[in-house]
Amino acid sequence: MPTVTREEVSRAKPDPDLFLAGVARLGILARDCAVAGDSVWKLLAARRAEALGVGLPSGGYGQGELERAQAFRVYADPLDLLGHIDELGVRDAHGT
Numbered sequence: 001m002p003t004v005t006r007e008e009v010s011r012a013k014p015d016p017d018l019f020l021a022g023v024a025r026l027g028i029l030a031r032d033c034a035v036a037g038d039s040v041w042k043l044l045a046a047r048r049a050e051a052l053g054v055g056l057p058s059g060g061y062g063q064g065e066l067e068r069a070q071a072f073r074v075y076a077d078p079l080d081l082l083g084h085i086d087e088l089g090v091r092d093a094h095g096t
Helices: 017-026 040-049 063-068 078-083
Strands: 034-037 052-055
Touching (some): 040 052, 052 063
């Protein structure tokens, strides 16, 4: 799996550089991605990259703060996100 580290980009969150470098490495468009973030800064960076921002609270920021940071949805944990992945418009290669 491709990895991008802070040392490889000019600026970190809330700038979108990390996300933009990641999608470039994957050869896809940011607008075709969902970024799961636990902070308002990650969601801001996702929005600036034109990716869909999804909140996953992990102790620092609560659901309300992530919603105010314009998270499309906020899920309790990764398993909750996986259980609702259809809400993000994710489709397999066959469009189902």
